[in-house]
Amino acid sequence: MQHKGIHKKDAYWLGFIALLTMLPMVPAVTANSFHMHVVILILLFASMSQAWNIIGGYCGQVSFGHSVFFGIGAYGAGMAVVTYGGMPWPGILIGVVLAAVVAVVISYPCFKLSGHYFAIATFAIVEIFHRTFLVWDWVGGALGLDYPLVKEGLTNLMWYDTKTGYYYCALVLFLLIFGTVRWLEGHRFGYYMRAVREGQETAESLGVNSTVVKLAAIALSAALTALCGAFFAQYNLRVDTPMVMSLDMSMKFVLITVLGGSGTLVGPLLGAAVLIPLQEYTRAFWGGMGGGVDLIIFGLLIILMVVKQPAGMIGIFYAVRKRILKRNIAAKGESADGAP
Numbered sequence: 345m346q347h348k349g350i351h352k353k354d355a356y357w358l359g360f361i362a363l364l365t366m367l368p369m370v371p372a373v374t375a376n377s378f379h380m381h382v383v384i385l386i387l388l389f390a391s392m393s394q395a396w397n398i399i400g401g402y403c404g405q406v407s408f409g410h411s412v413f414f415g416i417g418a419y420g421a422g423m424a425v426v427t428y429g430g431m432p433w434p435g436i437l438i439g440v441v442l443a444a445v446v447a448v449v450i451s452y453p454c455f456k457l458s459g460h461y462f463a464i465a466t467f468a469i470v471e472i473f474h475r476t477f478l479v480w481d482w483v484g485g486a487l488g489l490d491y492p493l494v495k496e497g498l499t500n501l502m503w504y505d506t507k508t509g510y511y512y513c514a515l516v517l518f519l520l521i522f523g524t525v526r527w528l529e530g531h532r533f534g535y536y537m538r539a540v541r542e543g544q545e546t547a548e549s550l551g552v553n554s555t556v557v558k559l560a561a562i563a564l565s566a567a568l569t570a571l572c573g574a575f576f577a578q579y580n581l582r583v584d585t586p587m588v589m590s591l592d593m594s595m596k597f598v599l600i601t602v603l604g605g606s607g608t609l610v611g612p613l614l615g616a617a618v619l620i621p622l623q624e625y626t627r628a629f630w631g632g633m634g635g636g637v638d639l640i641i642f643g644l645l646i647i648l649m650v651v652k653q654p655a656g657m658i659g660i661f662y663a664v665r666k667r668i669l670k671r672n673i674a675a676k677g678e679s680a681d682g683a684p
Contacts, residue, residue, distance in 0.1 A: 364519070367387075367515055368512075370383055370511065371508045371512075377507055378624075380507040380508070380511055382621055382624050382625070383511065384507060384510055384511050384514045385624065386616045386617055386620045386621070387511075387514040387518040387616075388514050388518075388572060388575060388579070389600060389619070389620055390518060390522075390600075390613040390616035390617070391517050391521045391572050391612075392410075392569060392572045392596075392600075393596075393597055393600040393601045393615060394521050394525055394568075394609075394613075395568035395571075396410050396597040396598065396601055396612075397601050397607070397608075397611070398537075398561055398565040398568070399558075399565040400597075400598065400606060401601055401607035401608070401611070402528070402529075402534065402538060402541065402561070403537040403538075403557070403558060404541025405462060406462070406463050407463070408463055408467050408470065408591070408594045408598060409450075409466035409467070409469045410565070410566070410569050410597045411470055411591070411593035411597070412443075412446070412469060412470055412473045412589060413443040413446070413566035413567075413569040414569050414572060414576070414593060415585070415588040415589030415593075416439050416442055416443040416446060416573065417436070417440060417443055417570025417572065417576075417577075418576055418583045418587075418588040419489075419583055419588075420435040420436060420437075420438050420439020420440070420442065420570070420573075421436050421573075421574035421577045421578055421583075422435070422484075422491070422582075422583035423435055423489065425492070425494070425500075426489040426490065426583075427482075427489070431499060431500060431501075432500065432501050432574065432577075432578055435574070436574040439570045439573070439574055440567045440571055441567070443567055443569065443570035443573075444563040444564075444566050444567040447563050447565070447566030448559050448562065451559060451562045452555075454466065454469075455555060458544075467591065470589070470590070470591055470594055471591070474586075474589050474590060474591075478585050484583070484584070486584070487584070488584025488585070488587070489582065489583045490581070491581040491582060501513065501575075501578045502578065502581070510578075513575060513578075514575065514579075517571065517575055520568075520571075521571075522613075524564075524568065525609055533557070533560070536552050536557045537557060539552055540552065540554045540557050541607070569597075596619075599615070599619070599646055600612060600619055602649070602650075602656060603618060603645060603646060603649055603657060604656050604657050605655055605657055605659055606656065608656075611656055611658050614657045615656070618642075618645070622641060622642060623642075626641075
């Protein structure tokens with residue numbers, strides 16, 4: 345009886361699962377607060393980018409407006425704590441629901457546009473919300489919202505002496521969003537999204553309602569993005585418009601995913617694992633002088649990736665694997681030819 349080895353795709357997933365099983369042990373490995381901070385940001389930005397990946401990568405609708413939903417989630421948590429003096433959880437829930445509703449309302453007319461016209465429209469939406477929140481006194485205006493010091497713990501989602509609590513919250517958020525996307529990959533709705541990405545007219549000819557698919561995808565993407573924004577506010581203990589609702593933040597959603605590989609599960613994690621350490625360690629080593637160095641290096645990486653490997657870092661991985669497989673097949677062929 346012939347036994348089959350482990351399929352290469354199975355090995356790939358086993359490696360990814362092995363990585364996930366090691367993540368809960370990170371606080372036991374490092375006690376350095378700054379290193380923990382970097383890992384938390386990697387998990388957070390990977391989660392944010394994966395939320396964008398639902399609409400931008402899998403559904404093929406490149407949006408530069410996701411900082412709006414991120415900001416709504418952040419302000420939802422911030423106002424619950426600062427303005428109303430309560431726990432952040434009701435504000436987080438309201439922010440998630442409101443972000444999904446806002447996403448559907450503003451995206452419905454925008455989806456009538458296509459290609460770069462849709463992308464330009466999302467740029468305009470970010471600027472409108474940015475200016476509105478800057479002058480809106482109810483949400484703190486230009487001054488923003490500064491958190492008070494309250495009792496630490498999961499109830500208030502706040503810790504002072506250690507970042508371990510924030511780390512495990514970021515890990516749960518990461519697993520929730522990546523698990524959702526993994527489920528979508530094998531679900532009928534995931535196939536509908538990819539069909540719309542590959543060709544909207546073709547998908548509609550096969551019975552797929554592209555408008556409903558895109559609206560459902562943007563609602564889910566916005567809700568998960570708002571969840572990330574709420575955690576971001578709790579982690580920084582401050583919310584202001586330039587911090588959470590800007591074109592700079594929107595660009596990070598897109599660039600991290602493009603660098604790692606859009607439309608793939610692991611791509612956002614790979615992109616965040618490159619950008620975030622680059623960003624944080626250059627600032628730590630060079631102080632104020634290093635503020636723009638990370639963006640220069642990251643910009644060069646994006647240019648090289650777009651020119652040489654549009655599929656991103658995951659594309660490089662597949663290209664290397666393909667080359668190794670070809671070499672192994674050629675070696676086996678030569679061995680067979682030379683056999684007596």
